[in-house]
Amino acid sequence: MYARAVVFYLTFVLVCSNRCYWNNKCSNKHFGSKTIYDEVRGDIRDAPELKDCEPVSVWAMIRHGTRHPSSSNLPTMQHAAELKDDIVRRYLEGRGELCAQDITNLQEWSMHEIIATTPGHLTFEGYKELRDLGVRFHDHFLPLLQDLDQHHFKPTLEQRTIQSAKAFVEGLAQGYLKFEISNATDRDEILRPYFYCTKHNVEVYNGPRSKNELSKYHETPEFQKVLENVQKRTGLERPLSPTNVSGLYDLCRFLRAYSALRTSPWCALFSDEELQILEYLNDIRHYYRNGYGSPINQKLAGPALGGLLEQFESSVQHSTKSFTSYFSHDSMIQMIYSALGLFRDYPEISGFERLPDRKWRTSYMTPFAANFASVLHKCTNETGDINHQVQFFINEKEFHLCQPRTCSWTEFKDKFEQFRNSDLEFCNIYNSSTTALKSIIVGL
Template sequence: MLRESVLNVVCAGVQYFLFIFYVMKFLIMTAMCFYVKTVLTLDCYWNSGCKYKYFSSKTPYEIVRGDIRDSIVKQEGCETISVWSIFRHGKRNPSSKYATDIQYILKYYKDFIVSSFEIGNSSLCAQDVENIKNWKIDTKMLDEPNEISSEGYRELFDIGSRIKETFPELLSKLQENEYKFQPAFGSRIEESARAFAEGLDDCNLLITKIYGDYTYVAPYSICGKYQIDIRNNPNVYHEAEVYENTEEYSNMRERVAKNLGLNFVPSSDNITAIYDLCRYSWNGILHQPSPWCAVFTAEDLKILEYVGDLRHYYRNGYGASQFSNTLGQLPLSDLLRNFEQSKRGNGKKIVSYFTHATMMDMIVVVLNLYRDPTPLLGSYRDLNRQYRSTFLSTFSSNLIAVLNRCRKAHTYDYSVSFYWNEKPLKELCNEGTCSWQEFENIFKPFLNATDDICEFKWTKLD
């Protein structure tokens, strides 16, 4: 009897222990599920307070710009007598090729993303999926390839307004001989110039169109050897293609497939098309992120940004320096000539050129800005690289130079302040402001620049 009682007590104890064990296990699993669910909710794109918004050369200007009104260098006893600037056109619509790829995504992916979530295969958050489902495309984005968007027009208009507010006395009631606004080829360039002039608060300002002569605004466009050796040479994108075959890039594609609940891995072209939906429909002016960016993690977006860096680096930048370092000098020689004339009292109050990303990339090379000690490679992504197309040739990117005249006893002294995207270009001279002698030392060699490297004129403008 005693032995049987002892066994009963032991069995009861074991059962109690097992009961407690399973209860604890249930509570722990429930807590873990709640924790995971909470983490996922906090990690949603729609309520993320720190979204990655750098999209290579398709970044809205509002995301990277400074403000010339705040950053302008003010020197005691000095006045501004001339402003020279060069701008990339404002945000535009994708080209016809990429517009077709985007249409494919909208036709075959959008509904699949929603249905995949509804059956529990997707890792996206409910609100992010709902935002994609309810998103309506601006038909102009696909129906008017390469044309400037309303946001792009506003980018240049606002820059003009800020410059007018910074130099109100200099830029009021401009006479025809006191300014020059010249666009390169393309309606989006001409519209950008018109928006800028409108932003200066004077609808009567004229735009100078010189068809066929793009010496200062787009010399590469008529440079035969550059067009053959670089622009129309598919090998230029070799490093970008190498990167798209790396494990890092492949993992990104697989991550996107898993997040969307796809039973296949999207091609690089389809990844790019979704990326284009993300960046072209991100509105910088209204500070409205695109719901399509929810498809990617921040790391995914950094990987895609690097593809853009490689393409720009080898097409227009340091990877094509034999052309960039020559053609990029031509507009900068015009800058020196204009400021020399202004010193003599017969220069223009404002000169503004409007161009493409290619020209901005080339100017970066000529001024030796943001140059890495080793070339960018497809086999390795340097997280600390200086060359970032997001900040160098984004929509409406610009170089602004300001000539200041300062009274010194019975004479005048001159200085030149530089701004990149309305921020002081601190890499030049003293925090971005050069004495006249320093300015001459840097820019005088550019007066010898020619387009002899081109060998023949290219007439098929793209």
């Protein structure tokens, strides 16, 4: 028995440490905000029922599914893709360290025209992610869905969220329930408040903090070693820059996310450890743009969480049954987590040093199709008295905002009262008519 265990262990180590990407059975699966949902999700249908309780109201914020690279990602990706022929040429000259099959896969790859012509659009895989999510919500909440007094489904004004809403409702309805999707609006301060907040655009999104922390991390021995290793692995003579590596990383993680086989020949350029280092760069960027890096981010989640409080209060006061689902972006969900004090690290995320065991890890927090759901339950105790409890899910895994499993109605109100009557007046401290500010907003 011991000998078998040793053989199994050695086989596992050899297979999982194989340097050829094409046959690596244990390849890295976490790519920050471009992680495939199925790699990290739970299944809401597996959540144990609350004894003597029934769900009466659901509120969810859902990220769109897998998408094509955005217009802001494409230039660095296309520039990096131009290195392909040089990498192949160096290999044929006997340089570099890539495996033969990895080179063959790279030779056969080409940038598909649809990627460039439909930037940011939902992919087929992304549509399926949201439809399957809707199916699981249908199965878990079926009694409630059949007895709703009101429902509300609304996306942002983007193709990827509009199609995600359509896919989710398709799965939720299962062909016999009737739901309507509200039209997306040009300005939505619940679903995308940061997009219209001039203070956030100037001080955070286009502010220096995120860039400074990223630059700081680029200078660490850990990241410099990544540059050195990729240079050696590809055999390229021209020194690679952080921008080059960023483009190569995006070619790896975007293409892997929506390939039917979930592979990308560009991932062969990195070891699993190096992919974890590049994942941290993604976490730094999101931490400062959407998370605890600025108190502005937490304020921007106020209107959404205030709406959640009002919906549940209405259900309690008027005994109504409701289901609300918004379709937004990873920025919005990360702002919600920050406002609730979730996934906070001490010391904070910075460019000084990577924290391998950090809580703020976008691969788990906001993969494609990420979702934050709150469920209001009406419960009856042994004496027949009615009380309400609130249950939370993050990516279909039960999350305990209160102990042991749910928040009592009093605990819920205490935590969410701070968001009542939230507004975005603090955003309007700049003169939006200035040419400089207009150029910043157009560039988002």
